[in-house]
Amino acid sequence: MSELSRDALLEIVRDxxxxxxxxxxxxxxxxxxxAALADSDLDLELMELVERSTELVGARGSTSYTLRFVHGDTDLLLRIAVDNGRSRVDGWIVPPEPMTIRALPGERPDTHEAVVSESGRFALTDLPIGVLRLRLEPHDTARPAFATPAFEI
Amino acid sequence: MPSRQTGVEPDEPPARTNEPWAQATAAFNRWVAGDPAGLDDLVAVMTPVLWHVVRAYRLSETAAEDVIQNTWLALVRRRSAILDPVAVGGWLTTTARREAWRTSGSTAATPVEDDDLALALPRQGSAEDAVVQHDEGDRLWAAVDGLPERCRRLLRVVAFENRPDYRELATELGMPVGSIGPTRGRCLAKLRVALIEAGGI
Structure with missing residues (x-):
């Protein structure tokens, strides 16, 4: 009965x-x-920032500014606004294309996401104040996702 | 491969643990070749192995999950550092073990004690145990669980890892490098005796 081999014993330990x-x-x-998120993030092609408005300070301490990014034939216009500590990002994709937009604050996956409307518009609200990127995932799976460089709210 | 320090027993890996390693290498190769499903498969094959290796360090479930997630993120970010695809399983377990050891040293042991108590509960009580443990699984568990802590950890790591790095294991267990092989042998002997006494075999 004591003929249990080392392998048999280790198998018992595993079981x-x-x-x-x-x-x-x-x-x-x-x-x-x-792992998949980290992986896709690494290979993400970055959009290029082509325009940035000067910051507009509105009444009651609200601020907003616009950014314009380009990647291939896709144009992305963003209006970033903070009002009373609440953030709102309005986006406009030209030409309109079905995609999901996800906010990537730092390295963490987050639940902030929006689907682009037929007119190419989307909105994200109550994003954490700080640095973030937007990841654009075309629903046409033949098209790889891409992302904006980091910008600040 | 590091040479064996002890020569106590030939170190052929157990047949069953070879499977995940070979699968891991195949999945890793597919991933590197551009197939994202390769990464999914690699994670599916190796996460259970990492769980058992990491939990041998008395980490809470949450802490263990953090260690495993960090291990995967490290792999994705440093995949070009893995020159030999055959070594990917070992790279993962070594990375996870290092982090688990670091974490187990830096966090208070309190929440882990609870875990261990919970695990130990079934073997408490004595006279009735022999009767209650009619189930073979219970007897096997009692034998493994009744081992000294050092043996429990060493055997769990050895059982789930293909070829653990003895030098690092020795540091983590506070033992001289050369004594790991003999200690493993003694732990296995203890387990053999415990199994016989428990009537589990």
């Missing part, structure tokens, strides 16, 4: 731990998402 401290069910999917 026992797999049963008593199993991998949490959500873990693989969560790690796949995190």
């Amino acid at each position: 026992v731990w797999e049963r008593h401290d199993p991998v949490p069910e959500h873990l693989v999917a969560a790690m796949q998402a995190a």
Whole structure:
């Protein structure tokens, strides 16, 4: 009975731990998402900033400014506004194209996202104040995603 | 491959643990060749291995998940540093182990104690255990769980890793490098005895 080989013993150890401290069910999917996001982020082509308005200071301390980015044939116009500590980004894609826009604050995936309307418009509200980038994911999967360089709210 | 310091036993990896390593290498190669599904597969194959290696360091579930996520982010960002695709599994477990060890040293052990207590609970009580543990799984668990902490950790890491780096393991366990092989042998012997005593085999 004591003929258990080293391999057999280690197999018992594996089985026992797999049963008593199993991998949490959500873990693989969560790690796949995190790795895929980091991966796609690395290869992202950046849009080029071609225009930037001077900052407009409005009444009651609100501020807004506009940015214009270009990538290939796609133009992206952004109006960034902060009013009473609340942020709002209005965007306009020319020519209009179905895509999902995601805000990437720093390295973390975040839930701020919007789908571009038929007229090419989208809006993101209540983004955290600070530095962020927008990631543009065309629904046409043959088109790779691209992103704006970092800008500040 | 580092040469074996001990010569106690030939270090052929157990057949079953070879599978994830070969799958990891294949998935890694597909990913590097431009197939994003390769990364998905690599994560699916290796995340369970990383879980068991990292949890051997008495980290809470949340801390363990952070360590594993950081390991994946490190892989994505430094994939060009992995010159030998065959080594990707070892690179992942080594990276995760380093971070787990660092984390386990820097965080208070309190939340982890709870985990360990919870894990240890089933083996408490004694006389009735023999009767209650009619299930073979319970007997096997009691034998593994009853090992000294150092053996529990060492065997869990060795069981899930293909070829752990003895030098680093020695540092983490506070043991001389040359004693890992013999210690592993003693831990396996203890387990063998515990299994026989428990009637688990």
